[in-house]
Amino acid sequence: MSKKLGLPEPNIEVQRNILEKTELHSALKTENKTLVSGKPDSLKNGELADSQGKIWAIVSLSAALLAVSLAAIFIRLSEREISPNATVFNRLWIATVVFGVWNGADAARRRLSGAQVEERSNYTLQDVMLLIAVGVVSSASVGFWAWSLSQTNVANSTVLRNLTPLFTTLGGWLLLGRRFDNRFLVGLAVALSGAIAIGIDDLQTAGDNLVGDVAALLSAMFYAGNLLISEHLRTKFPATTILMWRCFMGSILVLPLVLLAGDRVFPYSWEGWLTVIALAVVCQAFGQGLLIHSLGRFSSEFVAFFLLLEPVITAIMAWVLFSESLSLFNWFAFSVVLAGIYLGKSSSSVAKK
Numbered sequence: 001m002s003k004k005l006g007l008p009e010p011n012i013e014v015q016r017n018i019l020e021k022t023e024l025h026s027a028l029k030t031e032n033k034t035l036v037s038g039k040p041d042s043l044k045n046g047e048l049a050d051s052q053g054k055i056w057a058i059v060s061l062s063a064a065l066l067a068v069s070l071a072a073i074f075i076r077l078s079e080r081e082i083s084p085n086a087t088v089f090n091r092l093w094i095a096t097v098v099f100g101v102w103n104g105a106d107a108a109r110r111r112l113s114g115a116q117v118e119e120r121s122n123y124t125l126q127d128v129m130l131l132i133a134v135g136v137v138s139s140a141s142v143g144f145w146a147w148s149l150s151q152t153n154v155a156n157s158t159v160l161r162n163l164t165p166l167f168t169t170l171g172g173w174l175l176l177g178r179r180f181d182n183r184f185l186v187g188l189a190v191a192l193s194g195a196i197a198i199g200i201d202d203l204q205t206a207g208d209n210l211v212g213d214v215a216a217l218l219s220a221m222f223y224a225g226n227l228l229i230s231e232h233l234r235t236k237f238p239a240t241t242i243l244m245w246r247c248f249m250g251s252i253l254v255l256p257l258v259l260l261a262g263d264r265v266f267p268y269s270w271e272g273w274l275t276v277i278a279l280a281v282v283c284q285a286f287g288q289g290l291l292i293h294s295l296g297r298f299s300s301e302f303v304a305f306f307l308l309l310e311p312v313i314t315a316i317m318a319w320v321l322f323s324e325s326l327s328l329f330n331w332f333a334f335s336v337v338l339a340g341i342y343l344g345k346s347s348s349s350v351a352k353k
Contacts, residue, residue, distance in 0.1 A: 057297045060290050061306055067287030069313040074279040081272040083263040084146050085254055087279070090266065092251035094280035099244035099289075106240075127236065134229045134242060135249025141222035142250075144215045151212025160216035162195040165304035167224035172301050175228070180301070184344050188305060191340025195308045197333035227300040230292050239292035247284065305344050308337055 078087040145161055165188060172178040226246075233242050258265055267273050294303055312334045 057294060061294045061298070061303070064287050064290035064294065065307065065309055065313060067282050068291065068307075069310050069317065071279065071283040071287075073317070074275055074283060077275045078267070078272065078279060081264070081267045081269065082276075083258070083261065085258045085261065086263050086265055087276065088142060088146070089251055089254045089258050090276040091279045091284055092247045092254065094277060095284035095288075096244060096247040096251060098281060098285045099240050099247065102240055102285075103244065127233075130229055130233055131237075131242070131245040132249055134226060134233065135246045136253070137222045137225045137229065138246050139250040139253045141219045141226060143254075144219035144222065148212045148215035148219060151215060160213055161220045161223070162192070162308060163217070164220045164223045164227075165301065165308060166192060167221050168227055168304040169301045171224055171228050172299070178299075178301075184301075187340045187343030189340070190343060191305060191308045191337050194333045194336030194338075194340060197329070197336065224304060227295070227304050231295045231300040234292065234295045239289050239295075242292055243285070243289055302344060306341060309341065312337055 075084070075087055078090075082090070148160075169180065169185075169188060173180070230242055230246075267276060291303065298306075316334075
């Protein structure tokens with residue numbers, strides 16, 4: 001046909017190769033643009049998600065701190081009707097019921113929704129021993145602290161119990177082989193100095209307070225052990241399971257003390273029941289639940305570190321609710337604690353690896 005018209009014969013194979021190369025180049029160019037432009041977006045999304053996760057973790061830990069700080073007010077109200085040991089017993093057994101109902105409802109919700117149930121390995125002997133241990137050391141911490149308050153003044157007991165982050169850091173270093181950078185250690189020293197300064201005005205070192213001071217020190221050590229064990233258990237169990245075991249074991253250990261002392265076991269008025277229920281739900285279930293949950297992102301050393309804000313919150317709440325005076329030195333001590341926690345938070349030793 002081309003010869004009849006006097007036109008040159010086109011090279012079909014050459015045109016086909018040119019077309020294939022052009023299409024291939026266009027496709028590769030489009031793919032390269034997608035890869036190059038997609039990589040920064042994915043990195044930005046990952047960094048944004050990580051940043052948001054850290055912010056929510058701090059918010060969760062702050063909410064836990066606020067809930068735990070309310071315990072002193074509820075305990076004071078509860079002890080109008082029942083003894084301190086009975087208050088602890090009601091706090092623990094009610095929280096055990098709350099966590100049991102929560103776990104049961106969560107399992108039922110998963111079955112009804114058809115969601116895949118999260119698979120967890122069976123309880124080993126080591127798991128059971130650690131779950132029992134976390135209940136024992138937690139109860140021992142509360143018991144020694146209550147005993148110290150009857151043997152020494154409040155300032156001594158509060159200051160010595162605030163040494164918990166020191167024992168947590170030492171335990172992580174000696175037992176778990178952890179290492180901490182200088183920023184974390186400096187922040188810890190600054191925050192501890194501020195916490196000690198809060199009660200320094202009333203601090204006494206008389207010999208007759210020695211037993212109470214030792215009890216407060218033991219309370220700090222046991223609470224540090226509680227945080228370290230809970231952090232280890234969080235790698236396998238949710239916070240609700242750990243706290244259910246802890247509250248259950250604690251209630252079993254405290255009940256004989258209440259019965260042997262001949263104390264009244266339960267409140268006798270609806271106001272008393274509301275108080276112990278609020279103590280169990282707000283402080284134990286909500287506050288301690290968020291606290292143990294935060295161990296999934298933060299190290300136990302930083303969580304104990306952050307809890308140095310508890311006397312600050314308690315003092316401010318007493319100032320607001322009970323018109324207790326706060327001096328300029330108190331506010332200075334509060335700012336020192338905040339500065340120390342800020343230094344510790346910016347350390348690389350804070351986040352879980």
